[in-house]
Ligand SMILES: *Cc1c(COP(=O)(O)O)cnc(C)c1O
């Protein structure tokens with residue numbers, strides 16, 4: 001009896017050792033061939049896709065392109081790239097992403113330069129941030145080089161959809177990674193899906209920064225707890241923000257500012273962008289330092305440019321009352337680079353309790369430092385200013 005089962009076991013083991021890897025090996029060989037074929041194909045031209053609108057009129061919304069890229073994690077390893085034309089994904093209804101929010105995403109852009117080459121802004125930083133989101137939510141880390149290669153592949157395949165130089169647009173890349181395997185008890189999944197979807201977007205400001213927006217202080221909700229997940233780009237953070245965000249908009253304030261959850265005394269960040277305050281007199285760029293703020297790559301880049309412009313950069317606790325010391329306030333993130341903020345209102349029970357902080361002399365005009373920082377980031381992205389810091393990754 002013991003002998004039989006031992007024999008049976010070794011028979012199964014040897015069969016599976018022989019058969020199991022074979023289909024897998026064939027699949028990956030096939031993919032490698034496709035991959036090689038794609039790489040040797042000459043690079044196409046940006047801005048040549050046929051759209052139903054002008055490049056300048058694109059909004060910030062989904063629109064079909066040629067393909068999206070997918071990689072599946074199974075049996076303890078990441079598979080090969082697959083290019084898909086299907087905007088739908090087929091996932092198990094028990095997927096951990098759907099029930100428990102085991103999911104994260106990134107956002108970055110590709111820009112066409114005057115010579116027709118295409119460059120992605122700081123993908124290394126997105127690769128690192130994606131890894132920290134994966135670590136915090138027990139998802140397998142996508143290797144850095146694989147992330148960069150995937151970015152190259154998906155932009156290359158959709159190069160016609162990169163808005164042409166001069167249109168002010170960009171190809172927005174939205175990588176996402178989530179638990180696609182089923183688990184009903186609270187546990188990490190054993191299967192994951194990584195996708196990069198891409199879409200062309202126009203210049204948010206159509207040629208120049210628009211007038212500052214009015215912000216509101218969110219006083220009845222918190223975005224993130226001090227030791228929670230605010231510092232990683234995980235899906236649940238945005239579900240928590242939908243109600244306060246929509247309420248702010250309905251009240252006439254396009255942007256909401258959060259305070260720290262523990263003390264309600266320090267500024268944290270806006271819903272989906274970091275807070276920056278400029279003190280022009282003392283030539284300071286001030287941004288909150290907090291364990292529950294999402295480390296923005298735009299903020300990091302602006303900090304560097306601000307230093308270059310001779311400003312002193314301070315990343316530290318910023319008290320709410322300090323709002324009155326700022327001459328310019330901006331919200332920064334990949335989608336817009338910067339949104340000038342003209343005022344922030346703290347609603348009280350009565351009109352008398354309501355405080356409105358205003359920045360600069362005019363709430364109609366964009367401050368000079370905001371404008372300067374914005375122009376320089378854009379010039380680097382479009383290849384009009386030398387990329388001294390090596391921020392651009394050239395699609396090849
Ligand atoms: C994505 C995001 C930002 C902006 O980050 P960038 O890397 O500059 O695009 C800021 N705050 C939050 C909460 C975010 O999700």
Ligand SMILES: *[C@@H]1O[C@H](CO)[C@@H](O)[C@H](O)[C@H]1NC(C)=O
Pocket residue numbers: 268269274275276287288289290293294295296297299300315
């Ligand atoms: C701005 O970005 C830097 C670098 O990512 C970070 O250290 C700092 O805390 C950020 N400020 C805010 C408000 O996120």
